[in-house]
Amino acid sequence: MIVISQSMFFTGPLALRSGASISDYSLAWESYGKLNADKSNAVLVCHALNASHHVAGVYEGQEKSEGWWDNMIGPGKPLDTDRFFVIGVNNLGSCFGSTGPMHTDPATGRIYGADFPVVTVEDWVDAQAALLDRLGIQRLAAVMGGSLGGMQALSWTLQYPERVGHAVVIASAPNLTAENIAFNEVARRAIVTDPDFNGGHFYEHGVIPKRGLRIARMIGHITYLSDDVMNEKFGRMLQPRAPTLPAARGSLPPERALAPPGGPAALGAVKGEANPTTYRYSTQEVEFQIESYLRYQGDKFSEYFDANTYLLITRALDYFDPARDHGGNLSLALAQATAKFLLVSFKTDWRFSPARSREMLKALLDNRRNVSYAEIDAPHGHDAFLLDDVRYVGVVHSYFERVATELGSPA
Amino acid sequence: MIVISQSMFFTGPLALRSGASISDYSLAWESYGKLNADKSNAVLVCHALNASHHVAGVYEGQEKSEGWWDNMIGPGKPLDTDRFFVIGVNNLGSCFGSTGPMHTDPATGRIYGADFPVVTVEDWVDAQAALLDRLGIQRLAAVMGGSLGGMQALSWTLQYPERVGHAVVIASAPNLTAENIAFNEVARRAIVTDPDFNGGHFYEHGVIPKRGLRIARMIGHITYLSDDVMNEKFGRMLQPRAPTLPAARGSLPPERALAPPGGPAALGAVKGEANPTTYRYSTQEVEFQIESYLRYQGDKFSEYFDANTYLLITRALDYFDPARDHGGNLSLALAQATAKFLLVSFKTDWRFSPARSREMLKALLDNRRNVSYAEIDAPHGHDAFLLDDVRYVGVVHSYFERVATELGSPA
Numbered sequence: 001m002i003v004i005s006q007s008m009f010f011t012g013p014l015a016l017r018s019g020a021s022i023s024d025y026s027l028a029w030e031s032y033g034k035l036n037a038d039k040s041n042a043v044l045v046c047h048a049l050n051a052s053h054h055v056a057g058v059y060e061g062q063e064k065s066e067g068w069w070d071n072m073i074g075p076g077k078p079l080d081t082d083r084f085f086v087i088g089v090n091n092l093g094s095c096f097g098s099t100g101p102m103h104t105d106p107a108t109g110r111i112y113g114a115d116f117p118v119v120t121v122e123d124w125v126d127a128q129a130a131l132l133d134r135l136g137i138q139r140l141a142a143v144m145g146g147s148l149g150g151m152q153a154l155s156w157t158l159q160y161p162e163r164v165g166h167a168v169v170i171a172s173a174p175n176l177t178a179e180n181i182a183f184n185e186v187a188r189r190a191i192v193t194d195p196d197f198n199g200g201h202f203y204e205h206g207v208i209p210k211r212g213l214r215i216a217r218m219i220g221h222i223t224y225l226s227d228d229v230m231n232e233k234f235g236r237m238l239q240p241r242a243p244t245l246p247a248a249r250g251s252l253p254p255e256r257a258l259a260p261p262g263g264p265a266a267l268g269a270v271k272g273e274a275n276p277t278t279y280r281y282s283t284q285e286v287e288f289q290i291e292s293y294l295r296y297q298g299d300k301f302s303e304y305f306d307a308n309t310y311l312l313i314t315r316a317l318d319y320f321d322p323a324r325d326h327g328g329n330l331s332l333a334l335a336q337a338t339a340k341f342l343l344v345s346f347k348t349d350w351r352f353s354p355a356r357s358r359e360m361l362k363a364l365l366d367n368r369r370n371v372s373y374a375e376i377d378a379p380h381g382h383d384a385f386l387l388d389d390v391r392y393v394g395v396v397h398s399y400f401e402r403v404a405t406e407l408g409s410p411a
Numbered sequence: 412m413i414v415i416s417q418s419m420f421f422t423g424p425l426a427l428r429s430g431a432s433i434s435d436y437s438l439a440w441e442s443y444g445k446l447n448a449d450k451s452n453a454v455l456v457c458h459a460l461n462a463s464h465h466v467a468g469v470y471e472g473q474e475k476s477e478g479w480w481d482n483m484i485g486p487g488k489p490l491d492t493d494r495f496f497v498i499g500v501n502n503l504g505s506c507f508g509s510t511g512p513m514h515t516d517p518a519t520g521r522i523y524g525a526d527f528p529v530v531t532v533e534d535w536v537d538a539q540a541a542l543l544d545r546l547g548i549q550r551l552a553a554v555m556g557g558s559l560g561g562m563q564a565l566s567w568t569l570q571y572p573e574r575v576g577h578a579v580v581i582a583s584a585p586n587l588t589a590e591n592i593a594f595n596e597v598a599r600r601a602i603v604t605d606p607d608f609n610g611g612h613f614y615e616h617g618v619i620p621k622r623g624l625r626i627a628r629m630i631g632h633i634t635y636l637s638d639d640v641m642n643e644k645f646g647r648m649l650q651p652r653a654p655t656l657p658a659a660r661g662s663l664p665p666e667r668a669l670a671p672p673g674g675p676a677a678l679g680a681v682k683g684e685a686n687p688t689t690y691r692y693s694t695q696e697v698e699f700q701i702e703s704y705l706r707y708q709g710d711k712f713s714e715y716f717d718a719n720t721y722l723l724i725t726r727a728l729d730y731f732d733p734a735r736d737h738g739g740n741l742s743l744a745l746a747q748a749t750a751k752f753l754l755v756s757f758k759t760d761w762r763f764s765p766a767r768s769r770e771m772l773k774a775l776l777d778n779r780r781n782v783s784y785a786e787i788d789a790p791h792g793h794d795a796f797l798l799d800d801v802r803y804v805g806v807v808h809s810y811f812e813r814v815a816t817e818l819g820s821p822a
Contacts, residue, residue, distance in 0.1 A: 178638075179641050315698075
């Protein structure tokens with residue numbers, strides 16, 4: 001499926017929850033499949049921290065540019081683009097095409113940097129709604145998202161209940177716990193205290209706070225994986241040593257972090273120690289494979305992700321809390337939702353645990369809403385929502401069969 | 412109980428597991444209670460990452476200088492210094508009195524810094540044994556420790572089985588998991604990539620890598636607490652605002668991070684907002700109380716802890732793995748132990764979970780060793796081993812009653 005990234009310009013102003021507003025902004029977006037005649041088959045897919053509007057398919061001539069949920073969305077896939085018109089939108093403040101901190105503030109002629117207004121999940125939903133207005137889509141067959149994307153899906157059902165048929169909320173939560181906020185805060189402090197951050201106006205200094213971004217990403221990665229899957233993938237295995245190469249510095253490609261595909265012998269070819277069993281006794285060099293993996297993930301992330309975007313998106317996570325305006329009572333908050341729901345959680349997800357999905361389940365049932373819930377016994381932690389567990393994929397597939405049937409779409 | 416910190420000098424050399432050796436080193440130590448005539452009532456208490464030889468009591472004229480395990484150790488306490496002669500030793504490479512990276516290498520006349528040799532749990536045990544030799548103590552009634560201290564207690568039973576009567580291993584593990592190593596690695600990277608680290612020779616530059624130390628400590632703190640206790644203590648409560656003070660910058664005293672003792676009205680006196688319910692919408696200022704708490708903990712730590720010590724001690728944690736020399740078979744490894752054991756774990760400890768203690772339990776039972784095991788349903792996570800849960804304290808108390816009885820000590 002070949003897709004094209006598009007951009008839609010808005011002269012706004014868009015009123016933000018912070019009290020600020022933003023005008024003259026663009027949203028990058030993509031679509032897959034065809035909008036039907038009565039415009040009833042649209043499904044909006046919301047992205048999480050590190051993703052974008054490029055949800056599915058590949059760009060012309062770029063074979064490896066699959067969208068981040070390409071396993072789930074496409075012709076004949078669980079969210080079937082032969083039946084549905086699927087839309088991905090890059091959120092405001094992100095660094096993948098929509099207006100964000102790297103762009104120029106038309107009011108000052110200066111790059112926004114840390115002055116980009118704080119955006120919330122609710123603001124993103126408003127912006128997505130404005131984009132749908134332009135497309136002439138009054139009502140979504142479904143809105144779907146995982147993690148922070150799931151928060152947007154939930155918020156859609158509260159901000160625009162009449163515009164949502166179904167909400168698919170995966171590996172998400174009705175707000176962050178103190179521990180979740182704590183991890184976000186450490187990541188933000190690593191970025192903000194990086195001397196290259198320059199108060200968030202590093203662009204003008206020609207530098208990037210890569211040290212902070214690396215640490216932020218390493219912390220994130222730990223929380224995306226389960227303890228079990230980390231032990232299975234890396235355990236206490238030592239990093240292969242290749243004395244013909246410079247000492248490992250964290251810039252090794254990811255396959256080096258895992259056992260080489262050809263078995264230990266494959267790495268042996270570089271005259272190193274492919275499967276070392278003795279320690280090298282160093283506090284700064286890579287010793288364990290998990291260290292190499294994390295350093296690689298941190299390095300890669302720091303090459304492409306914007307530091308101010310990281311601050312904005314983690315804050316949007318922190319701030320999301322629909323129950324806050326209802327004295328902390330989630331059942332009261334969700335009374336506004338009229339959509340039908342599919343909630344999915346993963347047993348080994350300790351970032352957004354099944355207990356958090358069950359809170360939403362209970363609040364919806366308290367309101368006698370139509371809700372399906374699946375708790376998947378997958379080993380991959382929070383990351384599971386992006387992976388191919390057959391039970392998980394099956395649940396989503398069946399659910400969209402039902403949505404299609406309700407629309408009267410041919411099976 | 413007034414105590415005195417002492418120092419014992421060794422001309423060594425002490426052979427280290429890395430192949431290096433160290434000579435001309437000092438160990439800071441303390442003792443509590445009296446060594447009996449046949450020198451049979453000695454109990455060695457081993458410390459974890461952030462602690463020292465100052466285990467119990469206070470220093471003359473310093474009322475608030477209680478040792479880190481003062482609730483557990485002292486006259487009439489679970490480890491009763493009226494019966495036992497208790498010894499605390501600061502480990503080599505630490506920054507609380509024993510020879511470490513901040514000291515001068517006699518071989519070069521230069522401050523060790525990052526050139527301090529890598530030390531292991533086994534090396535520490537060897538150094539502790541040398542100290543006991545000097546005191547004329549051939550056999551310990553017991554060795555006791557929590558977390559990394561528990562690893563030392565376990566290692567004692569393997570390195571010097573004939574010298575240990577009982578081992579009390581609390582909130583510990585037979586090695587670190589990949590996730591444990593991952594958290595250590597992120598903390599180390601934060602320190603090492605701080606521009607003020609200067610390759611570990613920052614002392615010469617008159618700077619301290621405080622940014623890195625702060626991040627390291629914030630990460631550590633998250634892993635010491637349970638999700639539940641964080642939610643109970645901080646939840647999503649917003650930080651009180653005091654506009655007559657400078658904007659919160661993380662240097663607030665800890666009590667500010669919690670609800671003020673006098674209730675919301677107490678802080679209201681400074682004309683701030685004592686119990687704010689609305690967000691201020693900022694990515695860099697403190698918004699949630701958990702953020703203030705973590706920043707404070709990080710700031711405090713960076714004032715007194717040595718960065719090279721942090722690298723060394725986290726590496727000692729990473730490296731500890733007695734099963735490694737036995738093909739990963741812990742039962743084979745623990746066959747060398749002849750001591751009797753008390754193992755304690757805490758249900759909400761996700762850093763060293765009960766499952767890790769159960770691994771040790773199984774390996775000891777495989778060898779038909781005398782072992783007691785208590786799994787305490789305390790809410791405080793890993794930190795529980797330093798706190799006053801009555802069930803936990805009771806278990807330790809009873810165990811030392813038994814040790815005393817075996818020694819023929821009067822009840």
